[in-house]
Amino acid sequence: MIEYDRFVLDNGLRVLVHQDHSTPMAVVNIMYDVGARDENPEKTGFAHLFEHLMFGGSIHIPDYDEPLQRAGGENNAYTTNDLTNYYCQLPAENIETAFWLESDRMLSLAFGEKSLSVQKKVVIEEFKEHYLNKPYGDVWHKMRELAYKVHPYRWMTIGKELSHVENANIDDVKAFFWKHYRPVNAILVVAGAVKPDDIKRLAEKWFGDIPMGEKYHRHLPVEPKQTEARRSEVYAKVPVDAFIKTWHMDARLEKGYYVADLITEILGGGASSRLYESLVKEKQLFSALDVHHWGSTDKGLLAIEGRLVNGITLEAAEQAVEEELEKIQSITVNESELQKVKNKTESMIAFEDMSVMNRAASLATYELLGDAQLMNTELGKYQEITVGDIQQYCKEIFRSSNSNTLFYHAQK
Amino acid sequence: MPDRKNAPQIIDAVDMHLELKPYESYTLDNGVEVYAFNGGEEEVLMVELVFFAGNWYEEKNIVAATTNFMLKNGTKKKNAFALNEHFEFYGAYLNRHCYNETATITLHCLSKHLSELLPVTAEIITDSVFPEQELNIYKQNQKQRLEINLKKCDFIANRLIDEYIYGFHHPYGRYTSTLDYEALQKEELEAFYKQYYTQGKCIIFAAGKLPADIVPQLNKAFGQLPFQQNNLSDIQFNPAPAELLKYNILNDPEGVQGAIRIAQPFPNRHHPDFSKMQVLNNIFGGYFGSRLMSNIREDKGYTYGIHSHLQNHVHTSALVVSTEAGRDVCEATIAEVYKEMAILRNEPVEEEELALVRNYMIGSLIGDLDGPFHIIARWKNYILNGVTDEYFYNSINTVKNISAEELRELARKYLNPEQFYELLVV
Numbered sequence: 012m013i014e015y016d017r018f019v020l021d022n023g024l025r026v027l028v029h030q031d032h033s034t035p036m037a038v039v040n041i042m043y044d045v046g047a048r049d050e051n052p053e054k055t056g057f058a059h060l061f062e063h064l065m066f067g068g069s070i071h072i073p074d075y076d077e078p079l080q081r082a083g084g085e086n087n088a089y090t091t092n093d094l095t096n097y098y099c100q101l102p103a104e105n106i107e108t109a110f111w112l113e114s115d116r117m118l119s120l121a122f123g124e125k126s127l128s129v130q131k132k133v134v135i136e137e138f139k140e141h142y143l144n145k146p147y148g149d150v151w152h153k154m155r156e157l158a159y160k161v162h163p164y165r166w167m168t169i170g171k172e173l174s175h176v177e178n179a180n181i182d183d184v185k186a187f188f189w190k191h192y193r194p195v196n197a198i199l200v201v202a203g204a205v206k207p208d209d210i211k212r213l214a215e216k217w218f219g220d221i222p223m224g225e226k227y228h229r230h231l232p233v234e235p236k237q238t239e240a241r242r243s244e245v246y247a248k249v250p251v252d253a254f255i256k257t258w259h260m261d262a263r264l265e266k267g268y269y270v271a272d273l274i275t276e277i278l279g280g281g282a283s284s285r286l287y288e289s290l291v292k293e294k295q296l297f298s299a300l301d302v303h304h305w306g307s308t309d310k311g312l313l314a315i316e317g318r319l320v321n322g323i324t325l326e327a328a329e330q331a332v333e334e335e336l337e338k339i340q341s342i343t344v345n346e347s348e349l350q351k352v353k354n355k356t357e358s359m360i361a362f363e364d365m366s367v368m369n370r371a372a373s374l375a376t377y378e379l380l381g382d383a384q385l386m387n388t389e390l391g392k393y394q395e396i397t398v399g400d401i402q403q404y405c406k407e408i409f410r411s412s413n414s415n416t417l418f419y420h421a422q423k
Numbered sequence: 424m425p426d427r428k429n430a431p432q433i434i435d436a437v438d439m440h441l442e443l444k445p446y447e448s449y450t451l452d453n454g455v456e457v458y459a460f461n462g463g464e465e466e467v468l469m470v471e472l473v474f475f476a477g478n479w480y481e482e483k484n485i486v487a488a489t490t491n492f493m494l495k496n497g498t499k500k501k502n503a504f505a506l507n508e509h510f511e512f513y514g515a516y517l518n519r520h521c522y523n524e525t526a527t528i529t530l531h532c533l534s535k536h537l538s539e540l541l542p543v544t545a546e547i548i549t550d551s552v553f554p555e556q557e558l559n560i561y562k563q564n565q566k567q568r569l570e571i572n573l574k575k576c577d578f579i580a581n582r583l584i585d586e587y588i589y590g591f592h593h594p595y596g597r598y599t600s601t602l603d604y605e606a607l608q609k610e611e612l613e614a615f616y617k618q619y620y621t622q623g624k625c626i627i628f629a630a631g632k633l634p635a636d637i638v639p640q641l642n643k644a645f646g647q648l649p650f651q652q653n654n655l656s657d658i659q660f661n662p663a664p665a666e667l668l669k670y671n672i673l674n675d676p677e678g679v680q681g682a683i684r685i686a687q688p689f690p691n692r693h694h695p696d697f698s699k700m701q702v703l704n705n706i707f708g709g710y711f712g713s714r715l716m717s718n719i720r721e722d723k724g725y726t727y728g729i730h731s732h733l734q735n736h737v738h739t740s741a742l743v744v745s746t747e748a749g750r751d752v753c754e755a756t757i758a759e760v761y762k763e764m765a766i767l768r769n770e771p772v773e774e775e776e777l778a779l780v781r782n783y784m785i786g787s788l789i790g791d792l793d794g795p796f797h798i799i800a801r802w803k804n805y806i807l808n809g810v811t812d813e814y815f816y817n818s819i820n821t822v823k824n825i826s827a828e829e830l831r832e833l834a835r836k837y838l839n840p841e842q843f844y845e846l847l848v849v
Binding site: 031033034035036070071072076077078080081082083084085100101102104105107108110111114115118128129130131132133134135136137139140143144145146147216217220248249250251280281282283288291292295298299318320321347350351354355356357358359361362364365366367 | 424425427428430431432433434435436439462463464465466467495503504507508511512513514515516531532533557560563564567568570571574575576675677678679680710711712720721722723724725726727747748749778779780782783785786787789790793794796
């Protein structure tokens, strides 16, 4: 049970405080309700580029990192298709430094041209390092474009292409900031060796006078239900063929999400999972195999991807995957197999919650989803799932018309 | 309206109380040492068995890592699937890793399931078999993985730089080819397993919410096993650094980035310069605000990240600068690295920067001692490196007291371009 206090400032900033006095540290986590899905399709990768700019100086403070490091702190940030999160950890005695820094960059950035021009280069190198200069680096670019026709999940967080990052200008930066980085669109979580009364005072002091801004209401195009199987083939200079297939699944708070999470575990979670045992060990079709789903806020994808053993055709690999999916639809999984993946889920949650930093980020994520209390009730939702639910949802999602298949050929 | 121009008062991290909480230690019936740290809020724990079974002890390439990997692939009573199923049913993670000197088997689980999991962990140490079929799958999949990794410039660079520093015949400098996998024999694994696991030297580390009867439980599972604690042969290897210092490798003609490694040998942590060098390294390339990051990423935008570090080896170490940079700016990046070395040799670090680095290092040390797993990990590192908590407190003193002049002397001793290997892989 994760305990927390919650209050809302007059400007709409939501504040959550979670106490843990077993550590001398404090974590300050600010989550903004903006991700790559909120981008202009002609200017993709912008939310992530913007995250870099948040470290390029704010209105009163030329450098974010230096004062934090001087106070014994460390920080980082990440952007996803759904949200942007900034977090720092420092000795609890110095927590006011984090309030000073975070509130100033929420008040206003400095909007320096130099920061923009350098960070564009840095992000372009990041793009190259992770997606261009790696074998199979473009798999998910291609898969997203295949599986989504209108929803902005059709591009990666890093962006659709380098030119979108190259073309970003300072007016885009300003507009994005004033639209998305207002108190009313943010959540502050403070965790660790802190007291709620102190945090309330500090939050009022540092964030209280920042103008509320306008609440951002998201009107994203809804992806129409897919009605026929989609397939695509790629030829690239890679050593071995790779197979990837995805199916649309429920959004984060829908029941199907939890069922899909357990299905993912049954099929591919660990060395005793079905696909690993059958396709890697028994039939030796795949040399590496992974089953996962996005965990995204809107309706996302469940994926099976793997690299083929030399001499195995993509057709044979696909057929073997389909046989396993046919089996899980036609024969009810047994109770102990379901119990196993529930136990794994319980354990995974306990390990995740060990670190104060993870707890702070989770509270922010659930608050953003609508209710921080979900953090304490999620395990119950998994426990309620029955073998019947598993079978029914497998039948629902693993239809051919709901699938996207990508054959990634090694160009010899 | 708060004063936004001036930073709030801080307490210098160097003035904060820092303590490495002590472990409790026990000896099992067969002489195995157990180091335990009890604590934490969640009902979870870890038990790690450390064997002196790293590649230091192998006579043929990749035997140690393969033996370690194959441990979850079958015992006399359970096949690979049944073994994995047992741990996964209880939501536990049984991981294994092979390092240079040591190899580990690590169990993470909910505290309530421990008693179901220890006996099977023990079975893995005494009753593992190495089925031919599993070995063949491993060989085939590892070879393929290697083929893919060989397309990556950073992977190639990491292998080569270690070879230059230590020589291919040193365990720290050796790497694997597909032929090495093909040459592996089941019998070699069995022999290595018997000598270095079943009858090897073992140390146990445990941390988290430990049950009251943790020692009897560990004794029951592992205290009767036939370990031979003093059976370890004293094998020594001398590094044979390459003669040529500069290398330019073309791995992918179409590559859009190059992997840069600039490195030189450095003594291990028993050398008086080691903890001083950690401070200098921090300033040079050891954290986000370092000279290398500030100049090459934050000012020039040549790379997503550039770092320097001291390798965490037991016998002997190296100082390594590493980055992936745009292909057209690789030469410029290398030039800037040397420029930063020159500045550290020629100009004393300003007090302001030094104070920041001191606070940052102490602050991250405090953060790093957060929770039982982190505390035991630090102790494990100390114990395996043959140092005590004196090393911890001495290092802190160094961070707090090292002067700008000492740092400059250190830079003059260790940051000379002509002492470095320089490698660019595109």
